[in-house]
Amino acid sequence: MVLKRTSLPRTAEAVALAELRDAIVRGDLPAGAPIRQSAAAEELGLSVIPVREALKTLAGEGIVTYIPQRGYTVTELSPRSVDDIFRIRELLEGEAERNASVQLRPEGIAVMRVALDDQRAAVASVDVPGVIAGNRRFHFALLDHCDNEWLLRFVRQLWEALEPHRALSYRRAAVAGDFARAEAILAEHDSIVTAFEGGETALALRLLADHRSGGLADFHRLLTSAGN
Structure with a gap:
């Protein structure tokens, strides 16, 4: 340690x-x-x-x-616990994103774009802590606009519970030289922020929901790999 x-x-x-x-x-x-x-x-x-x-x-x-x-x-996550966490994320984080999108202004969207650029640079330099930090900054550049303090507090707690396992997933991919999923996440983030930039809020929210579903699949792959 x-x-x-x-x-x-x-x-x-x-x-x-x-x-x-x-x-x-x-x-x-x-x-x-x-x-x-x-x-x-x-x-x-x-x-x-x-x-x-x-x-x-x-x-x-x-x-x-x-x-x-x-x-x-x-804490060691099981497939069941991951499903349970993502189900709550679907309910709470989806609501927080809808709330935040109403408050989101061009300067907030610009912060999302900067966070995405930082994440892209971290992926290119195989900076795993930087990738994790950039990913979190991207999402919370939106979520922090949610004006329901309790809702945002629970969303943060769900993120904290998953963060060590998310970091493990990135580290394993980096060691294996497999950056395909990291690049796919960058592309998904780019589509989300582009939708917000174009005023297509409903599309951005749908893309965020799809992105979350992809994250669930990532965690199941991580757990399957850990069990082998």
Whole structure:
């Protein structure tokens, strides 16, 4: 496990939360890996208490799982759990996108385009963290316009639960030299933002729904590959 302490003036719990989450997304803590509170606290130069509180937060987000008598482990997704998450995403994220699209203005669409350009550059340079960050910025350039705070909060939680597994998918593809799906995602993103730029909001929302369905298929392929 490699945890990196930053010098930002944050609370101890905020530091622990950010560094544990980043370690999981980077793959330093893979699915199923145990998280030893004392070891993590020592690496971060913190007491066990903020680490324990951070783990409770991550458990609430579904990123880690608490097992009595065993402690915390990084959550392993099953095909059923992926289906359940994407079903909720279909309902909540689709509603958030519709809400956000009403508030979306040309400058917001421009932010989506910039995020897409950043993602494209990251794919070209095989920068997996950059690809993940660009993908998230692209979607939240729209979603952040949703004016329903609770709806957006739940959507973020669903994204957090999937992010480590999304990162694993990109890393495996990069190692294999397979960039076909990454390029397809770029093309899908381009079609979405182009539709918004052309004022075709209904088309953009349909493309987002199709894009989400493609993401579900990606996760099932990842789980099938992991099981082999």
